[in-house]
Amino acid sequence: MQNRRNWLKSTLALTAGLPLSASLVQSLLAAPVGETEKNFWLNYPAAAFKIRLNANENPYGPSEKARKAVQEILHEGNRYPFDTVGEMKEILAKKEGVTPDHIALGSGSGELLCVAGVAFGLEGGSVLSGFPTFPMLMNYAEVFQARWDKVNLNENLEFDYTALASQIKHDTRLVFICNPNNPTGTLVDPKIVKSFCEEVSGKVTVYADEAYLEFLEPHQQVSMVDLVKQNKNVIVSRTFSKIYGLAGLRIGYVVAKPDLIRKMSRYGMSMPSQTAIAAAKASLGDDAFMSLTRNKNAEARQHLTRYLDKKKYFYGKSHTNFVFFEPKSSALQIMTTLADKGIGIRTWDYQQKQWCRISIGTLDEMNVLTKAFEEMRV
Numbered sequence: 559m560q561n562r563r564n565w566l567k568s569t570l571a572l573t574a575g576l577p578l579s580a581s582l583v584q585s586l587l588a589a590p591v592g593e594t595e596k597n598f599w600l601n602y603p604a605a606a607f608k609i610r611l612n613a614n615e616n617p618y619g620p621s622e623k624a625r626k627a628v629q630e631i632l633h634e635g636n637r638y639p640f641d642t643v644g645e646m647k648e649i650l651a652k653k654e655g656v657t658p659d660h661i662a663l664g665s666g667s668g669e670l671l672c673v674a675g676v677a678f679g680l681e682g683g684s685v686l687s688g689f690p691t692f693p694m695l696m697n698y699a700e701v702f703q704a705r706w707d708k709v710n711l712n713e714n715l716e717f718d719y720t721a722l723a724s725q726i727k728h729d730t731r732l733v734f735i736c737n738p739n740n741p742t743g744t745l746v747d748p749k750i751v752k753s754f755c756e757e758v759s760g761k762v763t764v765y766a767d768e769a770y771l772e773f774l775e776p777h778q779q780v781s782m783v784d785l786v787k788q789n790k791n792v793i794v795s796r797t798f799s800k801i802y803g804l805a806g807l808r809i810g811y812v813v814a815k816p817d818l819i820r821k822m823s824r825y826g827m828s829m830p831s832q833t834a835i836a837a838a839k840a841s842l843g844d845d846a847f848m849s850l851t852r853n854k855n856a857e858a859r860q861h862l863t864r865y866l867d868k869k870k871y872f873y874g875k876s877h878t879n880f881v882f883f884e885p886k887s888s889a890l891q892i893m894t895t896l897a898d899k900g901i902g903i904r905t906w907d908y909q910q911k912q913w914c915r916i917s918i919g920t921l922d923e924m925n926v927l928t929k930a931f932e933e934m935r936v
């Protein structure tokens with residue numbers, strides 16, 4: 559581990575030819591990191607972990623169908639995916655019940671969050687969101703001089719939609735919501751979310767991040783896409799990185815009115831690769847793989863939450879593949895001790911406290927994790 563740490567430090571410092579600033583590190587890491595973690599990630603490259611519970615990845619993916627599709631499309635690797643992108647938009651438009659003009663594809667939904675951050679951030683004013691949440695859009699908007707207005711979650715670590723509505727100001731340009739929310743995993747009743755979007759989208763654009771929606775049972779999956787169909791100012795984003803297990807292939811999309819799609823697309827940076835599109839196409843509608851992931855995730859999550867209950871930790875009720883809880887000792891210390899055992903997790907700063915977020919791996923991995931907790935006696 560020591561060699562890898564030194565290698566990462568020197569590689570970052572030398573190849574960049576720049577002082578090793580926190581923002582440089584942040585930009586080199588896919589996931590936004592908070593104050594507590596900045597130095598940690600310099601020392602521990604995530605890829606070095608035997609058990610990766612730090613990025614809400616799907617340990618069962620890619621599905622067999624996706625793997626086969628990637629192999630079969632390799633011979634097209636010399637061709638730009640122009641037509642394939644168009645075809646994929648048509649497939650997604652059909653799935654969502656809109657036209658292809660309502661769809662933008664990105665190299666992961668992260669790219670689309672960044673693009674929205676640029677498009678709205680350039681207008682100045684502010685972007686508003688619950689806090690803590692997935693910060694990528696707001697971080698980008700801040701780079702372009704917009705203000706990030708934050709509204710704390712409620713005592714159950716859920717988005718507080720009443721408080722959020724009350725914080726819309728004359729210069730609020732966009733409201734970011736995330737249901738279920740990352741990092742807390744909590745879900746708000748879609749009826750509440752829908753009426754919030756209906757009311758607020760008359761004044762400002764709402765960006766609804768639904769990255770983890772498919773971890774709910776199919777009958778509970780209520781998307782805000784209906785509001786797009788009603789021509790509301792709502793942007794819905796989805797990803798193939800989570801339930802479909804394609805995080806490394808990079809593909810996601812948004813559904814929105816064509817004028818919002820055009821507004822965002824001006825700042826688009828890339829298009830998904832032939833392989834990403836092929837894998838995504840093969841994964842859509844693979845109900846067997848999705849329920850396998852959902853069931854195994856629920857079983858492994860239950861192992862963790864039972865442990866947290868037994869030890870009387872406070873945690874958010876998770877509907878996703880991660881759990882957010884308040885440790886009884888330093889989160890950074892816990893993260894470092896686990897890292898030395900080859901297990902990666904994340905920490906968060908919130909309300910003058912440090913919190914841990916643990917992604918759900920396989921049941922075996924969660925067993926190793928809870929045993930490690932026992933050994934640490936935290």
Ligand SMILES: Cc1ncc(COP(=O)(O)O)c(C=O)c1O
Nearest residue numbers: 666667668692740769797799810
């Ligand atoms: C809420 C949320 N939105 C978007 C993303 C970005 O995912 P991707 O760029 O892989 O689609 C993540 C990644 O963890 C996330 O948690």
